Amino acid sequence: MTMTADAIIIGTGVIGTAVALELARKGIKTVSIDRNTQIGHGSTAGSCAIIRMHYSTFDGTAFAFEGYHYWRDWSDYLGLSGAADLARFVECGCLVMKTEVNGHLVKHMENSAALGCAFEEWSGEKIVERLPIYSLDSFQPARTRDDPAFGQPNGATLKGGVFWPNSGYVTDPALSAQNLAEAARQKGAAFKMGETVTDILTSGGRVAGVRLASGEEIASPIVVNVAGPGSSIINEMAGVLDDMTITTRPLRQEVVHVPAPDGFDFERNGTIVSDSDIACYCRPEHGNHILVGSEDPPCDAHQWVDNDTDYNRDFTDQWTTQAMRYGQRVPSLGIPQQTRGVVDLYDASTDWIPIYDKSQLPGFYMACGSSGNQYKNAPIAGKMMAELIEYCEAGNDHDTAPLQYTLPYIQQDVDVGFYSRKREINRESSFSVLG
Numbered sequence: 001m002t003m004t005a006d007a008i009i010i011g012t013g014v015i016g017t018a019v020a021l022e023l024a025r026k027g028i029k030t031v032s033i034d035r036n037t038q039i040g041h042g043s044t045a046g047s048c049a050i051i052r053m054h055y056s057t058f059d060g061t062a063f064a065f066e067g068y069h070y071w072r073d074w075s076d077y078l079g080l081s082g083a084a085d086l087a088r089f090v091e092c093g094c095l096v097m098k099t100e101v102n103g104h105l106v107k108h109m110e111n112s113a114a115l116g117c118a119f120e121e122w123s124g125e126k127i128v129e130r131l132p133i134y135s136l137d138s139f140q141p142a143r144t145r146d147d148p149a150f151g152q153p154n155g156a157t158l159k160g161g162v163f164w165p166n167s168g169y170v171t172d173p174a175l176s177a178q179n180l181a182e183a184a185r186q187k188g189a190a191f192k193m194g195e196t197v198t199d200i201l202t203s204g205g206r207v208a209g210v211r212l213a214s215g216e217e218i219a220s221p222i223v224v225n226v227a228g229p230g231s232s233i234i235n236e237m238a239g240v241l242d243d244m245t246i247t248t249r250p251l252r253q254e255v256v257h258v259p260a261p262d263g264f265d266f267e268r269n270g271t272i273v274s275d276s277d278i279a280c281y282c283r284p285e286h287g288n289h290i291l292v293g294s295e296d297p298p299c300d301a302h303q304w305v306d307n308d309t310d311y312n313r314d315f316t317d318q319w320t321t322q323a324m325r326y327g328q329r330v331p332s333l334g335i336p337q338q339t340r341g342v343v344d345l346y347d348a349s350t351d352w353i354p355i356y357d358k359s360q361l362p363g364f365y366m367a368c369g370s371s372g373n374q375y376k377n378a379p380i381a382g383k384m385m386a387e388l389i390e391y392c393e394a395g396n397d398h399d400t401a402p403l404q405y406t407l408p409y410i411q412q413d414v415d416v417g418f419y420s421r422k423r424e425i426n427r428e429s430s431f432s433v434l435g
């Protein structure tokens, strides 16, 4: 062994670096390990980094509303000494179309109202006033392009939506992880980059450290799996899959970038829109582009991946399908020949809700299964994981007496058992990226 640490964190994405920061703030000597040479260059770099509050469960809504405050107060939260180039939060709001798919947002509004999270109901006229490039023709259900009815309106019109004004997006997600890492470093955290974890070491029935591809071993009584889409491989290495009812799996995604139609400044006047009628979400993107992601409609086959380092990084037909689906909503949209955007992986969990938990191996913890929707929650996930680790290491059994935690900004009590690896599949989930 060449190195020892109080805690090892596998992964330097936005959640991994937030865990490192919050453990370091507790005086724990952490070492973060990542096979990439640059911090934040796993799935975090490919993230759309949308900060929104509408989730299908009450707990999901509370967590996301809490999460928003850290991005709003980014500089204060980091507490960095010295000048730093900081990630920027653009608070442009998020409009969600009312559709049958989301139950016309009744539950989402109830959850937000109960938490004091601001929202406004918008009529169809108000939507077109804000987004004059929009047509409100309905196209549901979403179809594949080989379906003769693709692109044909169904005769109905969208009646309105709900606007969450405090939603927004972060312009450079990799930079946000680097900001967190710098704040952690200033509290004594160490980072070992360009090193792959190949084994989880155990001794006397608990975790004892990790072995790297180089053969080097690092000793530690605590190891936290924040490996993003690589989480299932790490859990398998640790031998902790047996008692998990919720598991994780990498899922390939394509994100489209297209120029906004001439004459409309979407970067300045646009907003995030979640539109289950066309199964797309969008947000403003640098250079007056529109970023378009998929809301995973049932007609699109899931592209599961066996290994997070080995998958097709090129755009496929899915890119064109997504662009054309968005063109149903924006008839003046031009779709360029040259495909631009992002191909990356979600770490999807069985019910699309993350796992923030201990494991059956004492000292081995996991913050994984982020299912394409936990970027926004990274800072609060880091805080909650640090509390959970402290709680378990003090001898408490989180499986039988789950940690109760008060979200610091919104003062809402949460049962951390909600995120258990052993939970029943949560039927309230959207079973999609919407969480």
Ligand SMILES: Cc1cc2nc3c(=O)[nH]c(=O)nc-3n(C[C@H](O)[C@H](O)[C@H](O)COP(=O)(O)OP(=O)(O)OC[C@H]3O[C@@H](n4cnc5c(N)ncnc54)[C@H](O)[C@@H]3O)c2cc1C
Residues within 6 Å of the ligand: 010, 011, 012, 013, 014, 015, 016, 017, 033, 034, 035, 036, 040, 041, 042, 043, 044, 045, 046, 047, 048, 049, 050, 051, 195, 196, 197, 198, 226, 227, 228, 229, 230, 231, 234, 253, 255, 342, 344, 345, 346, 367, 368, 370, 371, 372, 373, 374, 375, 376, 377
């Ligand atoms: C296309 C896309 C769009 C998204 N959009 C949004 C959004 O709009 N809003 C939102 O809230 N969330 C979104 N997400 C989800 C969000 O980006 C993720 O939840 C978040 O970035 C995960 O961070 P992480 O730190 O857990 O993992 P990652 O950023 O994936 O980091 C994991 C790290 O672990 C390292 N690693 C893995 N295995 C090993 C190993 N064996 N040894 C060493 N290192 C290892 C990897 O190199 C990687 O750097 C999106 C995700 C994707 C892919």
